[in-house]
Amino acid sequence: MSGVPETAADPRPSPPPERPDPLPMVVGPTRPHPSVLRRMARAADPIDAPSSVRDLRRALVLTRRLLGAPAALPFALPGTGTAGMESLAASLLAPGAPVLVASTGMWGDRWRDICLRLGVPAHAHTCAPGRAPDPGEVGRRLAAEPHQALLLTHVDSSSGVRTPVAELAGVARAHGALVLVDGISAAGAEDVRQEVWGVDAYLTSTPKALGIPAGLYLAALGPRAADALRARTWAPRHYSLDLRGWAPVMRAALEGRFAYHQSLPGNLIGALAEGLELVVEEGRERVRRHRRLALRLRSALDAEGLANLVADDRDRANGVSVYRTPPGLTTGELLRGAAGHGVLLQAGTHPRAAEETFRVGHLGNVDEHDIDRTADALRRLLAPRE
Template sequence: MKKRKLLMIPGPIEFEPEVLRAMSLTTTSHVAPNFIETFGHCLELLKNIFEAPNGQPFVIAGSGTLAMDMAAANLIETGEKVLVISTGYFGGRFNDIFKRYGASTTVLRASIGESVDLAQIENVLKTDQFKALAMTHVDTSTGILADAQSIAELANKYGALSVLDGVCSVAGERMEQENWGIDIVLTGSQKAIGVPPGLALLMASKRAIEVWKKRKNPVPNYYADWANWLPIMQAYEERRPSYFGTPSVNLIYALEVSLQSIIEEGMVQRAQRHKKLADAFRRGITAIGLKLMPKTEEVAANTLSAIYFPEDIDGGLLRKKIMESDVIIAGGLLPEIKNKYFRVGHMGAVSANDLLAVLGALERVLLELGHCFEAGRSMAVFQDTILNWPESSLA
């Protein structure tokens, strides 16, 4: 009998064994030649992952929230206007961060289960001159997928920098930073990138760097200031030793392993795999009468699912019993409805077998708690979807 549970929350995720093995390597100096090579290689690989060959990567010890903080601190000065597109909890966090640095923010909030209409975004952009537009590609609280490409096009049309929170999307959803004209994309290591928590990852466009260079005032955050970090990133990429703050040596060893694995799979193929598994999982969920938070397929993320508890079921008890079945899922995060839904992560190294385990545990607990449906239905629908997935959908 195994002594561990299957972790199926929207991050941290289940990690590949070779990534975890890299974490256990003997810690070396952060200016040792072998580490300089690894760090420099990671920075180069990230340009492929973000699809930003001319971008400037930053890899900093911290979380995805630090990456959000870095974007706001370096780009925004007091009184400048920022438009925030919010589809959940993390859109609100973006707003809080920009306001902390003195921004005058306008927030467009989507109704629960929906995205913000593009026409509404354009109407607001027409009314004023915004320094930046911030959006969440996949909001981890709702499982809503934003049309990042179209929103970035609007930002560019009206002269605003575009900032994308890709914490729950990068390396899981299709995202082409340079082709889509996105100025900043950021993420954390513990999501689809597939590395344990502890790294803030950010890719800045040439335009974003130029805007930062023209600031009138110093960046009001010492640790986040690109003036401290840019020379370090450039040095490592050029395979030269440098120092500002000690990097997370073992996490960066693990990052190299994971990034290489992602590149080997292929960015298009990886996004396709996530889409296929997510579609099959959603079909399995709805087949047993459960309701998803996203109201349409077009706005449903492929890296996690937000699912309402059946009205006749105690949600807290359901989660507890699923954990007793050796599967860990996440509770709700939106304050106004947090006790009405749960979340399942399906990103990174996730497999069909992992999602079948979730569906099996969920079915057993629902039946035990008296929810009526045909036993085995969700798993049968999942399998049928996987087996009959149209090849055209993977083109």
Template sequence: MKGRKLLMIPGPIEFEPEVLHAMSIPTTSHVAADFITVFANSLELMRTVWKSPKGQPFIVSGTGTLAMDMAAANLIEKGDDVLVISTGYFGKRFKDILERYGANTTLLEAPLGEVVSLEVIEKELKTGSYKVLTFTHVDTSTGLLVDPKPIAHLAKKYNVLSILDGVCSVAGEEINQDEWELDVVLTASQKAIGVPPGLALLMASQKAMRVWENRKTPVSNYYADWTNWLPIMSAYEAGRPSYFGTPAVNLIVALETSLKIIVQEGMDTRVKRHQNLAKAFRAGIAALNLEILPKTNTIAAHTLSAVYYPKGIDGAALSAKMVADNVIIAGGLLPK
């Protein structure tokens, strides 16, 4: 690590040398034949990583927040009722985004360090008339892990669209989008996907696409509108040039590189590796008499660990000391 610092934050992460090399190649045209092939390959590789062979992938220049914004903009119309299941900062952010598009939101959140129970979720779905429910797979602010499968089952039972914020989980935690019938799974490039920041990545189910196609009002966000982006995705997959907004060419070349590495490892193997590493990391934390924020290991994420500062130690001072020793960690998002 001589001459550089070890990056130990949720994202950007430490990237594979092959990915960084892909970023450094001369930039080609976004309608060049070789780039069209790269883009098409990336879309198909996403289906493998998401385990969604029937899904519609989108690759758009932007952040994870844009991916959240795209899901809300395209699936929400004014007056729609939406259930937001929150385990931290980013659950509440989704609530704010949904309300920008006129949604009537209901927020369910558990005490800090816990997750909302399935019983509470089902009780709310029984009493309400919801079009959509959203939940965060792994919330960066708390390190809490939510099991998507039973929540997706409840969404199907009550005929509600399910949107999974997988910014901190896709390609690191277990996700079977088609099998679990999740309608939207979204993420960003800079975390477990393993590409520098700048790409919003989203997979929509056929059901979600039908809901979008049958909406009664135009999408009120021009840049996020699938009306503009779907023809681009379709054209690239068909091997044809197309244009709406100039894509982040080098990032997408890097995306294809990283997705190939991920697929070569195999999703089941990759998820198991994250689980084993997280288990070992938490054992090390416990051996130092430190505590993690999740109340139990069963709801602790495998893609990041939220660790309390040692009692009686100033967090800012500790972080500064670690930076001086060439290790960078992330400070907390939640004041409490």
């Protein structure tokens, strides 16, 4: 994370040591901190109450800090991560003008599908499973034909690939294209420097590395995207997902005022503010913690002979690992076996490698105990039977 000062590790009390049985080691939803759950359980105040405005303002200010975007226009809105992707596309991409999608798996492909449904021609630079986009190829594609935007997935949870956003954003801006990034499986576990990198719109969601209950997506529009939204001459087919209608609400909240477009879920906004406070207080140690846990898991699973889908270590995400199912087991058998040893894992979802992969999520409030328990479950599952 950027824009977040260095702080000591674990500034707030950690979640209690008790763990669910079986233990979910999944991409999402992840385990919230108890203080977030307590805030979630409180009845919501009226949407125009000063307390509701304060919660929204707090969440928006913290979103800027989370994403390293101090001058961006932030949004906190109801919906899934996919709704957030559709919201950005519908609000910022003009129908009929092409975009380039650099796809590292399922979620890059979803960017493409969303655009096509909105009447936006989407050209794909599709990477081999486990491979990051090639900046040189992206540059050649953008040079060969004008594109209004480059769409990226910071971390694709189907492949475990971390995309080099900073480098690709530089390539896109050199060719006059907006840069839209899906950071749903990244923010809170990866370094995010939206303003420094020149990313025009960065999107994330609550139930992954942020450890906040599902139901909200967050976005931050940099100056170019905010100007494009304001100057837009066409009207999208969507109403509830159009960021132009929401922008005055967010600007008013940043100024401590109430404005209405649609009703926000007050208890979710309160939980968001509480959860983001925890994330921001942990600071850059949070990214380092996720990296340490990823290395701890991978070291243990490497010793068991499991093959990570991602070839280069520099492209491996901090919060999700995708492994090839070992010979002699189907993915379903592996998942059932791991559950029998007390750990819930997830099947692969990569469009071209789903049947041969499984996923381990180590996002949010995961700690060393969870990593060791996961490695032990797989060790026992894969141990030779006499």
